[in-house]
Amino acid sequence: MDIKDRDLRSIQEVRFLVKEAKKAQKEFAKFSTELINEIVKQLSMAARAEAENLAKMAVEETGFGIWQDKMTKNIVASEKLYEHIKDMKTIGIINEDKDRKIVEIGTPVGVIAALIPSTNPTSTAIYKALIALKSGNAIIFSPHPRALKCTLKTVEVLKKAAAGMGAPEGLISCMSIPTIEGTNELMKHEDVSLILATGGTAMVKAAYSSGTPALGVGPGNVPAFIERSADVKKSISKILASKTFDNGTVCASEQAVVTERCIADKVKDEFEKQGGYFLKGEEIDRVVKIMETPSGGMNPKIVGKSAKDIAAMAGITIPDGVKVLICEEKGVGKEYPFSKEKLTQLLAFYTVEDWIEGCELCYKLLENGGLGHTMVIHSNNEEIIREFALKKPVSRLLVNTPSTQGAIGLSTGLAPALTLGCGAVGGSATSDNVGPEHLINIRRMAYEVDDLDIKPEEDKSIDKLDIEAICKMVIEELKNIKK
Missing domain, CATH: 3.40.605.10 (Aldehyde Dehydrogenase; Chain A, domain 1)
Incomplete structure (x- = not known):
């Protein structure tokens, strides 16, 4: 009751x-x-x-x-x-x-x-x-x-x-x-x-x-692509600033990092220097057990938690100063937990051969729960940046900026907002920052601007004179019939 x-x-x-x-x-x-x-x-x-x-x-x-x-x-x-x-x-x-x-x-x-x-x-x-x-x-x-x-x-x-x-x-x-x-x-x-x-x-x-x-x-499932021309040190700094902002609770925060093989080692080294920790072996299994519910959804108990909190929940030991836990993921989909949205200090990491493969992988990540939302690219190659902008089904393609701060208008010229439209592709009625x-x-009050030169129709009504003439014609016809 x-x-x-x-x-x-x-x-x-x-x-x-x-x-x-x-x-x-x-x-x-x-x-x-x-x-x-x-x-x-x-x-x-x-x-x-x-x-x-x-x-x-x-x-x-x-x-x-x-x-x-x-x-x-x-x-x-x-x-x-x-x-x-x-x-x-x-x-x-x-x-x-x-x-x-x-x-x-x-x-x-x-x-x-x-x-x-x-x-x-x-x-x-x-x-x-x-x-x-x-x-x-x-x-x-x-x-x-x-x-x-x-x-x-x-x-x-x-x-x-x-x-x-x-x-x-x-x-x-x-x-x-x-x-x-x-x-x-x-x-x-x-x-x-x-x-x-x-x-x-x-x-x-x-x-x-x-x-x-x-x-x-x-939800968003934001991929961050680090292209070979990017300033790697700055890119990692911005990704970490975004992912650690309010412990990753903003839906525009990065969920996966994608980079090219030719700079992958440099990217990983820089992550580790700046506070990223790459999970290994049993550590991955332990974290996966606490990051999802039995039905495969995001476990609310990890939302907005620090890397240290998550490590403690998973029963693993990590060095002091770790800001984000990272897993080198192999695929995209429900069987790959790190490929989904994680509103906490967890990141997926992918290595591709070139920007074309990276473009395709980012598309798959967006299809896995982030269509229409946001993507970020770190690059100094304007041609590649434009290619991503033309092809990615997102409402915001952020360039060389932290995704969280960029999407809500803190580090970009976008309208300050905490409701970020995802467009029709993302099931939203708008693609704008609301x-x-x-x-x-x-x-709208609209005045005539084009005179269509519409002329009034001629008056085709029968006047008095027409009626008299018709009557005379009828009488003459009747006389002829009698004869």
Whole structure:
């Protein structure tokens, strides 16, 4: 009875939150653009001020990652994101093409349901709140049960900042009783206009099958190709900086390194110098046993853990200072565990003959759970870089940069985001880094630009004179018939 009662309370809570959000959004839609922008600014400042505290709460509650890196993500989601979107036109007249005589008007979609992952709970909540309000929408969060406290605290900070600027109650809210039934009610509710889903494959599929429009992004299986012209020392440094960032919990982190045989020994030596440890023999078997569930999925117990933690769980001894555990993998597929996504400090390592074989292998790795997401290439050969860009089914091909930091817009010019579209090939409705521009409807006012010279049809109606003439003709015909 307790479980059923909890589910019913969760559903009822969702219905109340949606009702309040709908009412709040209608009021919020009347706010001036200037006031909305100021509210978004205050949200950014409030989240930035609490970035450290929220990061520590997330690590303490979930057991995932490193608080200093989660703090960085909180800053990206607040301060850096705000700088990117502050001058963006999202509501009212957003564009006017005088030559084509088209005026574009941005309008909010309404109430947004935001699903939050346990790996990046506070930063994702901050980011989604800012882009939702910037586009004039209300937002309701569905937190991961494992990250409930830190998500609720994040929402509390955001709500307080919004209320201080006169935002209506209910504009930002969060489920306090997260259940599958409650989340399903939220996603399928007739007054929810759009779902922003970030998380596992099953959750994203549920969002897309809910009947409500959705922007969902799932897992990545990011390959990193080190081509022979690359600066190997810098490449390894960047890969390790990315893979160790928050202990690999960002889905854009590298999952496999692919390099050419002619530089393979140099790459391996550099990995070992900088903190990579190549597993051997029984060590591989021991790690494999703890990295997967019996069904072949990723074991949640290793997510966001350090190399030292994983070694202890596997019962193996590694030197001090090891940052990442590496396995020289032989193939790609379900029977090759290291070829899959690993949101922790584990990497697969592959050696190929040349960049053409490397291109094919990277494609296979992407097919094994990362289609449409991200890939990184380390190379100084622009021709080969372009070949990869033209042929790889990814939404982001990152060049000579850490994949994690590059994908979320920290080390590149990409839009700062924690929801990274994977395009149709990856089962997503967009291939962009999702921002406020994805959370509006655009109304287009179009004036005539091409006079089709349409002339009014001639009046073919019968006038009075025509009727008299016809009558005379009929009378004459009748006279002739009598004769």
